[in-house]
Amino acid sequence: MKRWIPFGIVTVLGTLLWGWLAARSGLPEGVFPGPAAVATAAAQELASGEIPRHALQSLFRYGVSFAATTLLGTSLGLVFWVYSVCRAALQPYVHFFRFVSPLAWIPIVILAFGVGHLPVIVLLFLATFFPTLAGSLAALERVPRRYLETGLDLGLKGWRLAARVQWPAALPEILAHLRIAAGVGWVVLVAAEMLAGDGGLGFAILDARNGMRVDLVLVYLVVIGLVGLGIDRVFVEFRRLARLGWSFREALSEEGA
Amino acid sequence: MIRVEDLNYAIPAAEGAKPVLRGLGFEVPRGRLAALLGPSGCGKSTLLRILAGRQRADSGRVDVEGPAFTIHQESSLFPWLDVHENLHFGSLSGLDPALVARLLRVAGLEGFESHFPHELSGGMRRKAELLRAILSQSPTLLLDEPLASLDALSRHRLRREFKMLLREFPRTVVLVTHDIEDALDWADVIFIASHRPMRILQVIERNANGGLGLDREGLLRVLESSENSNLQEKR
Numbered sequence: 001m002k003r004w005i006p007f008g009i010v011t012v013l014g015t016l017l018w019g020w021l022a023a024r025s026g027l028p029e030g031v032f033p034g035p036a037a038v039a040t041a042a043a044q045e046l047a048s049g050e051i052p053r054h055a056l057q058s059l060f061r062y063g064v065s066f067a068a069t070t071l072l073g074t075s076l077g078l079v080f081w082v083y084s085v086c087r088a089a090l091q092p093y094v095h096f097f098r099f100v101s102p103l104a105w106i107p108i109v110i111l112a113f114g115v116g117h118l119p120v121i122v123l124l125f126l127a128t129f130f131p132t133l134a135g136s137l138a139a140l141e142r143v144p145r146r147y148l149e150t151g152l153d154l155g156l157k158g159w160r161l162a163a164r165v166q167w168p169a170a171l172p173e174i175l176a177h178l179r180i181a182a183g184v185g186w187v188v189l190v191a192a193e194m195l196a197g198d199g200g201l202g203f204a205i206l207d208a209r210n211g212m213r214v215d216l217v218l219v220y221l222v223v224i225g226l227v228g229l230g231i232d233r234v235f236v237e238f239r240r241l242a243r244l245g246w247s248f249r250e251a252l253s254e255e256g257a
Numbered sequence: 258m259i260r261v262e263d264l265n266y267a268i269p270a271a272e273g274a275k276p277v278l279r280g281l282g283f284e285v286p287r288g289r290l291a292a293l294l295g296p297s298g299c300g301k302s303t304l305l306r307i308l309a310g311r312q313r314a315d316s317g318r319v320d321v322e323g324p325a326f327t328i329h330q331e332s333s334l335f336p337w338l339d340v341h342e343n344l345h346f347g348s349l350s351g352l353d354p355a356l357v358a359r360l361l362r363v364a365g366l367e368g369f370e371s372h373f374p375h376e377l378s379g380g381m382r383r384k385a386e387l388l389r390a391i392l393s394q395s396p397t398l399l400l401d402e403p404l405a406s407l408d409a410l411s412r413h414r415l416r417r418e419f420k421m422l423l424r425e426f427p428r429t430v431v432l433v434t435h436d437i438e439d440a441l442d443w444a445d446v447i448f449i450a451s452h453r454p455m456r457i458l459q460v461i462e463r464n465a466n467g468g469l470g471l472d473r474e475g476l477l478r479v480l481e482s483s484e485n486s487n488l489q490e491k492r
Contacts, residue, residue, distance in 0.1 A: 146333040149311065153326045154347030154393055164346075168337040246336040246375055 033215040041215040042222070050204070051223055058200040059227070061117055062189050065124035066182060069132050073181075074174055077136025082162050087137070094134050102127035102188050110196050119196040120189065127188040128181040135177025139170040172244055179235040186228045201227070259285040259308065259397065259429055264317035266303060267454075276454035277303050278314070283448055283457050287322065287396075288427035292440035294480070295450030301433040304455065305399045308431060322429060326395035330402045332382045334374040340385050341370040344392055352392055360388050363425070364418060380411040387419055391426045400432040404439060416442045437476050441469065447476075449483050458483040 015035050022034035029037050045051045080087040105126050113119040143166055151165035193202025201224050208216035238244050264281040267274035277300040285291040295301055306312040309325050334343050340361075345352055361367045364384040374382055383403055390398050404412045420443065423430065434440060440447045447469070449459040459479060463469050471479065 144331075144333075146329040146331060147335065149309075149327060149329070150333040150335075151347075153309075153324065153395065154389075155324075156347060165335070168335070171337070243337045246373060 029215075030212060031214060033218065037215050038218045038222075041213070042219045045216065045219055051219070054199060054201050054204040054220070055223060055227060058189060058193065058202070061120045061124065061193075061200065062185065062231075064117075065121045066128065066185055068125055069128040069181065069185070070178060073129050073132030074136045074178075076133055077140055077174070078162055078167060080133075080137050081140040081166065082159060091137070094130055094137075097126075098130040098134055103191060106192070106195050113196075115196050115198050120192045120200070123192040123196065124185050124189050128185040131184065132177055132181045135181070136170070136174050139173035139177065140166055142173065143169040168243070172239075172246065175235065175238055175244060179232065182231055182235065183228070186224075186231060190224055258287040258320070258322050259291075259431060260318070260320040261308075262318040264304075264307070264314050264319065266300075266307065266312075266314045278307075279454035279456055281317070281456050283460070285429055285431060285446065287429050289445040290423065290430040290432060290443060291446045291448060292432045292434055292444035293448045293450055294434060294437065294440045295455060296452055296484075297435055299450050299453050300455040301435075301450065302401055305401050305431065305433055308397075309399055322396045324395050325397040325399050326390045326393050327399045327401065328383075328386050328390055328403045330405055332374060332379075332386065334382055334386055334389070336374050339371050339373050340366060340377070343374070343385060344389050346389070347393065357392065360391065360422070363422060364388055378411075379407050380415055383407070383415055384418060387422060391422060391428070396429060398428045398430045400430060402434050402436075403432075404434075404436070412436075412438070413442075419443070437473060437480070441473060441476060449480060451483070
């Protein structure tokens, strides 16, 4: 059976059940809208350009913040691995901040940066940077010793060994950590935009709630989920690349050998 | 050439040091393949690490014509690089393309240059590793049970092809194994090693006609008698 058939059946049945519940609940459509009302609201929001506007604003903040996380989190992981003194001095702080909820930073960030792009970007960075750095370091430490020894046998040392052997060997696991951080980041982005944003999908949900538009709340909820799935898809596609997806394929080929 | 004299090494432990190598000594002439045949856990891999210069012995003397190149039990081809890139890895001045092409042909890897390690069979991965070791120009190769994960036919074929390659590109080789077929098929000289703490119990050398003077059964008898005398000494 094709994979989409069970998914399609569940979706159709779920939508029918939702419509039936909305019709039988006795609640006004403004409180419990059915699928048709939500679809109409989605069409209107799309036509007016509100959905793309909010989505692009969120994606801009997300993109800037996640680029900074990826660049700093992974490269500092490599610096920590090469210079053990950095690791000894700073690793406890990395783990400490990893356990501080990004939402706990909200008062300080709003005080420092007000509302708009910057506070959301900073909050998102705080949510994803520390787990990415800790994950990168763990991935670098778990590289099998035989790869490093082979690199040494082939004449590499220090930074060259780190960049040409340690880093690519750890990359698939680093990508797995980035994928988790990407999911966490998207969740935090919506919450941050509700509190410190002046636009974006999180802000749009809050705005719809303030206007008592449950149908719009549901529309933006679906948009948030769909964009999140799209972001995750990027990571799945990365794994398909031979140079990045090797750890999974290697395991499979050795099982079958 | 490899020369080891009166080598001692013990693992520090809370209840006192646990000796792994005791008074170990042997010599492998340049360009010869020596098989170190011993029971599991006797300290063979520790010895290879000392020969590779990754671990210091407590006492004794180790002379290895270096740098040595180790082929590990598990594949250490870099999985993020294809065969061509693996073979050229670490070569600053670049390799002679004709030589690489010839080695690939001899090893039966022609046409697989752009394949990644996970796209090769276990035997092909091992061959690519040996080619990389040969191309690295290291005069000494240390092989840590390189055929352990392969089936009998692949092992047989690989031993034949490795021998051919080593005949053309001579290297001093120490092969650590507990498989007597590896030793009989492959080695110019066989060192029979004792249980831990390891020392050499017996040396069997290939004669001028290329024979070892004993077959599988004969080697098993040698191993058995070596082990018995080793146990008697311990008592």
